[in-house]
Amino acid sequence: MAIYKRILLKISGESLMGEKQYGIDETRLGEYAAQIKEIADMGVQIGIVIGGGNIFRGLSGASKGFDRVKGDQMGMLATVINSLALSSALESLGMKTRVLTAIRMEPIGEFYSKAKAIESMERGEVAIFSAGTGNPFFTTDTGSSLRAIEIEADVMLKGTRVDGIYTADPEKDPTATKFDEITYDEIYIRGLKVMDLTATTMCKENKMPIYVFDMDTVGNLKKVMSGEKIGTLVKL
Numbered sequence: 193m194a195i196y197k198r199i200l201l202k203i204s205g206e207s208l209m210g211e212k213q214y215g216i217d218e219t220r221l222g223e224y225a226a227q228i229k230e231i232a233d234m235g236v237q238i239g240i241v242i243g244g245g246n247i248f249r250g251l252s253g254a255s256k257g258f259d260r261v262k263g264d265q266m267g268m269l270a271t272v273i274n275s276l277a278l279s280s281a282l283e284s285l286g287m288k289t290r291v292l293t294a295i296r297m298e299p300i301g302e303f304y305s306k307a308k309a310i311e312s313m314e315r316g317e318v319a320i321f322s323a324g325t326g327n328p329f330f331t332t333d334t335g336s337s338l339r340a341i342e343i344e345a346d347v348m349l350k351g352t353r354v355d356g357i358y359t360a361d362p363e364k365d366p367t368a369t370k371f372d373e374i375t376y377d378e379i380y381i382r383g384l385k386v387m388d389l390t391a392t393t394m395c396k397e398n399k400m401p402i403y404v405f406d407m408d409t410v411g412n413l414k415k416v417m418s419g420e421k422i423g424t425l426v427k428l
């Protein structure tokens with residue numbers, strides 16, 4: 193039995209690189225797809241946002257002289273590439289998906305609406321929300337919180353390469369310790385950078401719980417859906 197009926201799952205674009213330096217690692221993509229199928233088989237309604245950091249980020253483009261808005265548009269297109277890859281991987285496992293884009297680009301995907309998203313999820317299709325919010329100066333974390341709130345998800349799951357929220361970035365500080373639970377306010381007070389603050393604030397204001405967990409370990413998504421406390425819960 194799954195503990196959540198409807199989820200918004202944010203997948204890190206950067207993690208999709210696996211061992212590579214750039215782009216999509218097919219093994220990692222296949223592992224993600226298999227994990228998603230496992231929870232779909234539990235009857236969970238699934239909406240997904242995937243980042244674009246494995247391909248392009250507007251901010252890093254700007255630091256190399258790109259116009260920020262164009263760079264962000266390139267980043268949003270990167271999320272569309274990843275969404276199509278995930279859609280294809282899920283469909284190769286016999287699942288149905290619907291790629292919804294925040295910017296009109298038919299026939300690559302359908303223009304997003306809440307009604308289309310809910311219709312798909314209720315039919316058992318995986319709704320994949322691409323191109324973030326459709327606006328520059330945002331991230332897919334914010335796109336995830338926006339979609340989670342819109343589709344009335346029970347939780348926003350942030351699947352990443354660390355196993356939760358720590359007192360400091362665990363990839364940089366080996367003495368950092370992990371929280372099992374934390375409040376939104378504590379994230380601000382401690383200046384923790386696991387998610388951008390716009391996304392955190394949207395979730396706080398709309399009472400959307402966030403669960404951060406390590407999605408790169410196969411089987412973890414099912415553990416989260418089964419109620420195993422393997423990550424960090426962010427709540428009021």
Ligand SMILES: Nc1ncnc2c1ncn2[C@@H]1O[C@H](COP(=O)(O)OP(=O)(O)OP(=O)(O)O)[C@@H](O)[C@H]1O
Nearest residue numbers: 204205206243245352357358360361363384385386
């Ligand atoms: N206090 C903290 N606790 C946990 N992780 C932290 C913390 N501070 C920074 N991080 C970092 O946050 C990162 C979150 O990773 P993730 O790849 O999901 O980021 P992202 O920018 O949302 O990805 P993408 O843009 O590729 O989708 C991890 O790399 C982790 O090292």
Ligand SMILES: O=c1ccn([C@@H]2O[C@H](COP(=O)(O)O)[C@@H](O)[C@H]2O)c(=O)[nH]1
Nearest residue numbers: 243244250264267268324325330331332
């Ligand atoms: O709403 C959005 C979402 C994303 N972007 C741009 O895309 C890249 C990739 O997204 P990540 O969240 O970093 O994975 C991001 O760096 C932005 O440049 C955007 O402009 N608006």
